Every structure is written in C-alpha cells, then in structure tokens.
Amino acid sequence: MASEDREELQEAENQEILQDLSEQGKTAELVEMFEELPTMDVAEFMEEKPLEEVIAFLRKLDIEDQGRIFSDFSQSIQLKLFHALDRRSFAKVFGHMFSDIRADLYQELTKEQQIELLPYLDKHVREDVIILSAYPPETAGGIMTTNFATIFADMTAAEALAKIRKDAPSKDMIYYIYVVDDSMVMKGLVTLKDLVMSDPKDKVIEMINEFFVYSEVNEDRESVAQKIEKYDLVAIPVLNSLNQLVGIVSHEEAIDIIRAEQAEDFEKFGGIMTSPNDDEYLQTSSFHHFKKRVVWVVSLAAIGIISGMIISAYQSVLESFIILAMYMPMMAATGGNTGSQAATVIIRSLSLGEIHDEDWAKIIFKEAKISFMLSLTVAILTYLKIAFLSFHALLPSGFSMSYIAFTISFAIAIQVITSAVIGAGLPLIVRRMGGDPAVVASPAISTIVDITGLLIYFTVASITFGIS
C-alpha cells in the first residue's frame, strides 16, 4: 500500500498541475502541458471532464498528439467520442491511433458502425484495421501493431538512417529496425544502436542479426509474451507463413499478457470459469458472474453425492459413535487445507518453470515428506483438541476416550498425507495430459479429499473399533 500511495502521489502532482491551469482558465499553458506531460496522465485528466470539453481540448492539439492521447483513453471513453464526433473528424483521429488499440476499438463497433466509418478512412488505415481485426485476439496477430520501421539489406547505415528519419514520425518503435526484401520477407534486424554506432558507409548487411527471435502470426499470445520475457526484447517481429513481416508485439503487451494469464490462473484455481473477453468486475452483470461460478458449485455438489453416499453407508456407525460425526467436519477441513496448499505450491512452481513434468516422482516424494511432518503436528493438535472438547462426551461402553482420540488423530494424519499427495499430483497429471494445471481448482481438491478423507476415517474407525 505504501508503494501505491507513492505512485498516486507522483500522478497526483501531474494531475494537480493540469487541474490548476484548467481552473485558472490558462488554456494556452494547459495545452502546452498536454504536449509536455506523459500522455497517460493527460488522458486521465481529460477522462474526468465533460465530453464537449475533451473534444475542445483535443482540437487544440496536433493530430499526432490527438491520436496518442486518444489511444490512452479507456475504451468506454473512446466509444463515447465515436458517438459524439462526426464521422470525418473521428476518422482523422482514428487514423493516428496506435494500430493495435485502434483494431481493438474497431472490433467493439457494430457491423453498421464499421461500415459507416470505413469510407472516411485513408486507404492504408482501412486496410490495416481490417487485416488486424481478422486475427483471433489470443494470437500474435490479434495483439500486434503495424507500427514498425523497415530498411533493406543493401543500404548503407547512412541511407538506412535517412529512410528511418523519413518514416519515423508515424513509427513509435524504431529501436529495432527490421530488414526486409521487396516482398516484405524478413531477413533480419538491426538495432537503432547498431546504426547510430556504425560508420555511415557501413552496409546494413554487415551488421544484420540473422538469428533473431520471432513469433508466428497464429502463435498463442502467452508464448509470444514468454519469448519477449526470456530474451529481454523491446519488441518481437511477427511473421506469416511466407516469412513476411506482418507486425510487431512490444514489451508493454507482454506485461499485459503475463498479468492477464496469471490472473486467469488465479481465477481458475479459485473455481471461476474465465474467458479472455471478460469485462471488469463492476461492469459485468451479476448473472454473468453467477454463470462463471455456478458450474463449479454444481459440479462439486454432484461429486459431493459420493461423500453423501459414504456417510449414508456408515449411518449406523455414526449412530453408535456420535463422536465420529462431531469430528467429520474437521477431517474435511484439514484435508482441504493441506491439499490446497500443496496444489498452490506445485501450480506456482510449474508456472514459474521451477519444476517440470519429468520431476514428478521427486515432487511426490517431497510432498510425502513435507506432509509427514505436517501430519505429526496435526495429529498431536487433534488429540489435544478431542481431549479438551470431548472429555465429558458420551462414549459407547468399552471404549476409552484416549483410544477414540488416538483413532481419530491417526485417521487425520493419514488424511493429511493423502491430501498433500493428491493436491500435488493432480496438477502434475493435468499438465502431463497437456492441460493448464490451474484448472485443478482448489474447491475441486477440497471435494476430492473429502471423499478420500471419509473413506480413510471410516476404514480406520471400523478397524480399530472392530465394527464389521
């Protein structure tokens, strides 16, 4: 929290500068600050203002700045501005937005709105939007931008820099420059650093990196992000099946994807169904939230019938040993906790790449050791708890309190070990079968170890109490 306060402080400073100028009616100075401050802060300031004021502000800026600030607006404001502006004015700003954000916005429009807008767009913008919108959102194509700079291999460094100077105003990412042939087939890349550092007469072909990391246009976005992360890239080129350069994905997209994918794992593990198109919490209808949760709740209730059947089968045992019924919930809770803990650690370690499928035997053995220590602790606590709570409990004749307490503690110790092994094993099995280990939701583990727990409980009790 301390850190967030601090971040908010720095933002607040910039917001305050803008607010003060706005209140004092110093429009010229305000517009100057719009050009100076980070566009994200300007966008946030404008978002708080009435729509007509936003439009008036934007009109005072050059079209490049308008496009940038517009790109930093939330999508709901972008849509409001789409409705407030006439088609021609909107098309102008739209043409100067970041191409990936522009394609996302375009996809939010209805078919009719899209058709209405298209005639007002420049040919290259129109083509760009249509092509980018065609890729599925979870692929490299769906997240890439077409804002990149290209040069040819036979240029000199001086010629290359001249081409970049000419092209660059509309290109935001020129730190990597892509070397292509006449048909846009990618040959390699040079960094802007290489170009700047080189002799102006050096040929591009002498400094080209031919073994570059790239993504395919249909590649899953998670894999794209992982490459950016692994190779510390500022951006990754995206190639189609003909090895033509069709776009780039930059590091800021990688951060968004990693955040989104981890949040998705977190939700999956918590027993929530997710989809990449989910809206924010408060914007999502209660009924949609209900649908995302009810599947697990119903499935688990269905699996829970097995627990119910086991309990029913032992109904007569419970009647003679009511004390067993009293400690049934504790049995379930402890198993659920240790099982979830083990699954959490394994899913986390798998996702960070700390452990791999082939380590499964080592992992299970390790979990058995860890849970053995936990089981001793839990067994002692259980014994003390029973002694404390049930010292005046009604016992069937012929059984001492300590004998019953020992039986229950012993059963719970076995339950702790099985739960940890099941909790660790299930994500490994799912991963082995090619699935995402986080689908082994914590509620599912609780439900499964409920079943094994009851079986252990009644088996141990039947043996030690001599019930057939």
Add this chain to the structure above:
Amino acid sequence: MASEDREELQEAENQEILQDLSEQGKTAELVEMFEELPTMDVAEFMEEKPLEEVIAFLRKLDIEDQGRIFSDFSQSIQLKLFHALDRRSFAKVFGHMFSDIRADLYQELTKEQQIELLPYLDKHVREDVIILSAYPPETAGGIMTTNFATIFADMTAAEALAKIRKDAPSKDMIYYIYVVDDSMVMKGLVTLKDLVMSDPKDKVIEMINEFFVYSEVNEDRESVAQKIEKYDLVAIPVLNSLNQLVGIVSHEEAIDIIRAEQAEDFEKFGGIMTSPNDDEYLQTSSFHHFKKRVVWVVSLAAIGIISGMIISAYQSVLESFIILAMYMPMMAATGGNTGSQAATVIIRSLSLGEIHDEDWAKIIFKEAKISFMLSLTVAILTYLKIAFLSFHALLPSGFSMSYIAFTISFAIAIQVITSAVIGAGLPLIVRRMGGDPAVVASPAISTIVDITGLLIYFTVASITFGIS
C-alpha cells in the same frame, strides 16, 4: 501446452545448430554462432557442458560477449565458475557483466570471497558493486542497473550523438538518454529517436522531456514495475534524495517483478507463507516447505476449536437427528467453495485495479445478488440430494423427510450467501487497513465460514424442529 511446444521448438532449433557444430568439432563455426545467436540460447547450451569446456568456450570470445553470456547463466553456474576460475580471470568477466546481475552475484559470495575478489576489480566496477549491493533487494536501488548513457543539456544533437557513440559500447540501454548536470542531477531525458530525427545542430535543451516519470531509490520494487507498466516505458530512471540519477530499471525487470509479486499473491491466498528470498521448489528443503505451511495449518486447527465447541454444544441434537450430522460436511464444503470463489474474484479485481476500496458497498451488494442466485441453485440440489440419499433414513417420529430436507436446504442457502459476503468482505477489509488482500487465504475463509455455517445450521434446525 501447444504454445510451449512451439517455443521449445524454436529454442530447440538454435540448440540443435550449436549441438551439431559441437559434435562435428567445428570450433571456429561454433564460436561464430556464439556471437550470432541470442546470448540466452548460447548460455543454455553452455550450461549443459562440463565446466572446463565452458571456460574454454568463453576464452574464445571477446570480453563483452563473455560478460553478456555470463550474465545469462543461472546463478549456480555463475558460482561454480567463480570457484573454477582464478581471481584475476574471474574479475575480468565480472567487470563486463550486467551491473544488476553482477551485484546479485556479489551478494551471494561470502564476506571472505568478496574481500578476496575486490582487489582484482577495476575501480569503477568495485564502486558500482559495493554501491548496488547496499540497497535492499525489494527497492528500486536493489534492482537497478548503472548501465545508462548521459548527455548535457547544452550539447547539440551532433555532440550528444558523438558522446553516446563514445560511451555506448559499455551501455546496453541507449534508447533513452538521460540529461544531467555536472553533479549528475537529472534534468530530463531525450529518446534516441528524438536525437536521430533531429537536425544535428539542434540543442538538446530544445528536445528535452522535463516531465519524465521516475522512481526514488528507496521506492518499493512493485511500485517501480507499476510505473513502467502504466507509462509503457522501456526503462525508468532512479533518483536519490538529491535528484541525482543513480540508476535505471528496465522493462525486463518489470516483467520479473510482476510475475514474482503475482506468484506471491497466489501462494499467500493458498495459505503459504512467502519471503522474497525463497529458493526454487526442489532446491528448498522439506523442512523449510513444512515451516511455510505449518503456520496456517496450526492456526486453522486452533480456530477450528470454535467449530468443535459449537458441534459439542449441539451434541444432543445430533444424537436425535443423526441426519443433521450426515449433511454437516456438505454444509462446510459448500460454504468454503462459494467463499473462496468470491474472495478469488475480489482479490483478482483489486490487484488488476478494476475495483477500489471505496466501491465496497457496491461490491458487497453485487456479491449478495450473485450468491442469492447461487443459493437457489444449491438449495434445489441439496433438496434433491437428500431426497435421493436419505429416502430410507431413520427419522425421529413426527418429522417428515421433506420437512427435514427443506430445513437443511434452507440453511445451506443462507450459508452460501453469508460465505460469499464474508469471502468478498474480508479482502476488502484487509486492503482498507493497509494490508495485502491476498493474505486472506482461501483456507482461512473455509475455516471461518465453517464456524458461521455451523451456527446457521443449528440455529435454523433448532427453530424449525422446535428444539430449545
């Protein structure tokens, strides 16, 4: 999984090229590939080889490449090489490592090893390592690198580019160039793009960005990562209390931090105690794993005594209505599931910044609505389940099966709603008090709603069955 296979494929290609050349004994070509391929791939290839071979490989490369590849080795290989090399040779490579990774490695050495190494280091490396090692690892200072390029405000673009050309071989990040005064006080920044695009005679002062985003040296690393993410930065400058530029944190660090912080939240929520210095899963001793889990297991067992006391208090009720005992575990499981689901959604939404403290009333109301729908579903399922499992159960005289089934279903419906509200409310309360909402672990929620569940269950049963 498909995506990972593909990534592994591309890596595999590079690894294969190296492997083939190595097996065919084509050392010259191999060394050439070391210079061509991404250093991460070269580092991975070398890590599989015996230590003497790695040293022989490194010796064939120029010292810049050695430093880069060495930086990409895992820390355990770095330490092995520290022991295998004589101090002088090691100091040379060490001097060319990335400064942040170098400082991390230095901190892994014992005091004696550090003292042994220092005399062999160049003065600027020695000072760099000592200064960087002094910052706590969770702060901007602890993760920054000193590999940045600076210019002065009164330079022309041509002079600035000349200075960068002179300084750059040792600077990896020159896409942002920092404008400082004689005492290293930061005045602003220009991008390499600005410089390249400008007229050579333009003054730096005319293109300077004075309203730049920065971090303070003691700032929490999570806040640093958030700024890089929010403003889409390639790197963020780090200033000390005198506004002197002391380092930069680049976007790849931000990805690592975001991953680490999210993994930490995931573990916390799963009931695991975490610390930033934790080793990887298999490298951590079983006893250490045990310690990370036992705190929650013991705490929950302790809180569980309250459930035990409630059950004990109603022991006589359970004896006459054994059917109540049979459905107690289901009550606990359903509450735990819906409570965990609600907490998962709220923690996720808080961490993504979708919801804020002040929305609490809206959130609780929304959760009440969602859980009302869930409660209807669960109640119907429960009724059917009891009818199916207990149709021949022994009932106390005067009570019909449907009356009892209705009572239990009604209690479970209330339990679903309370659990969701508690599960959503606890993270909000913790956040309000300035804590990390993820500390409200899923096992803790299960344990708490166990208690409320039992109270609801027995209260409803007492009223409808007319037991005093």
